[in-house]
Amino acid sequence: MVKAGHWGRPAGGWTLAIAGLAALSLSACNEKNEYVPPPPPKVTVSKPITGNATLYLELTGNTQAYNQVDLEARVQGFLTAINYKDGQSVKAGDTLFTIQTNTYQAQLDQAQAALQSAQAAQENKQLEYNRQATLVQQQVASVAKADDAKAQLDMAIADTAQAQANVEVAQINLGYTDIKAPFDGVVSNHLQDVGALVGYSGPTKLAQIVQINPIYAYFSVNERQVLRIKDELAKRGRTLRDVRDVPVEIGLASEDGYPHKGTLDYIAPTLDQNTGTLTVRGIFDNKDYAILAGLFARVRIPLQTKSDAIMVDDTAIATSQAGSYVLVLGKDNVVEQKTVEPGQLEGQLRVIESGLTADDQVIIGGNQRAVPGNKVEPEQGQMSTNTETETVAPPPKT
Template structure:
């Protein structure tokens, strides 16, 4: 019994010693693994580019054909043939329709015969007049004979002129039996069929021919932008739209940017007093590819961009650096203390290289966050990774290195 009590007493004292030793070990371990403060997140920053840029106005308008004509039957007759396929592209002078020519060929032949007969009569009257003029000198005929043959000669000359006019008219009517293309263009569907009687009492529509290349775009520009354009042209000694120094850029539905380039070729005479706008017209190349319909078609809704003015020393930032909320557009900038600040800005046009003009709210010395925006919040301290030029691709912030103290403590625990 006594032996059992002694064994139990030794076990209790050993357990107390073990607990005290473990506590001391934990205290020493905690003292050796005191955590350090986290490293500020890294973000990519750039300074604004400074260069001269153009400001643009975006207009909305419609496309119209440069030439459209309705081909008509100008003489009466049955339609003999149609020499094109609906929707085909034709060249100037191509034969499109034939109206029965036999009647008009016969009329031309009869008119030419009348011309020949009148010329014979004229020649006879001229010879007789010449003969009596010789006889009157010899006192063989009277002056009245001379006057009579002179009148007959003049009458015959008038008949010749009349006959020639009739022949010309018959020749024109014969030419009207062949309807040709007055210019290059695309044919619409034919409006009359072969065998139809056309030209009965009035000019009958046969088809519509439209010129698609080049093509016009009409739009209205406001008075303020017009004044800015004219001021820029005077300042830069530009020759005006007839000299094609005012480029226009155009896009149709579904196109990105403004891929079609043309030029301004007409400005209306007066500003509309009710709307404060003026009509402008641009002309654009619009070639058909392999005989197919060109990209731009009359009647299409289009967007046009025209340069209004130039901004010297404009500030530009990558467009992806911009944010938008209820307060408007803003940028995140890093100050001298490496703290993120929210900067409300007024923006301008998006440039072709993807940069955005900033009109107000930014200085050339600001560092703008353009990479790692999800790690940047106003008031947060960051580690900026600076790019020297915004034209370079943004630097990817490096991944945070593991804390060496934590590695040591984890190694110690593992051991």
């Protein structure tokens, strides 16, 4: 007779069910948990670009006006007219200010009248001398009278010359009442108003005129840089006297690159003994007034063209305490770190002076996921293009 359980089921069935569950639990505990590593991170790689790169001497300097002078009142009088608007572009010879002219016109008229009087007196003395000279030849008058007439004539001639000089001085002073632009340029704000008395205790500054087309950029080079430029010119059969044909480029603080092209037009003949530098000047076209005088400028001068230069994306270069480096793809797709010596920037490409070969696969994308010593999954990419650099395509894979 089978003994029933509490719920009316056989007690043996429960025992078998519990035993089966325990066996399954023990079997699951005996299985080992195996670690499945994540797939290697994906990165973009490319071989460096090789080509001809122009090497530059990079400096800093400042822009200066081609011409810049103060407009001053050189004669005393009241300012009667201002004939321009502040900041206006003017042409050479334009009248900018007018000082009262009546006083100086009257002085000129007075001087001209005195000249006419002197000329009349000279003419009279000339007639008297001619008469006395004739009488002396006829032995009617004494030689002493003829000599006295000659002395009076000489004095009259001198008085006429002085009167003529006074006329010229009066004309010059009258001309000073019109202050004209000495060259094409832009005039600053006026410093004196109409009705002001100017020139009463010396020259009075009225405004300033500046010519910035073309415009200069001044910068300094040290002795070592001077010798480097000299050597590069010598390789081309030229000397420092031939600087007017040497190109120079500048870029302002807010600009990318060096958009303004010009040429050198002056090198100081001697070094400054206090600073050990040589002053150099470049001249630049500035028709649109894009460059103002007095601005900081980055300057570069091309020295030579380097053939087969190795260039990589500037963003592929990182820096550590040990210096600059790039990440490259090594054997079995393992990331390697290579220390490099970066050169100048050519557009988006950086010239690599040393530490990299043309066959290296440089990681140019996903650098944050690439760790030296770890494997990666590379994808072929392309370096940035640079229209300013004549590039040669990297050799094909073999």
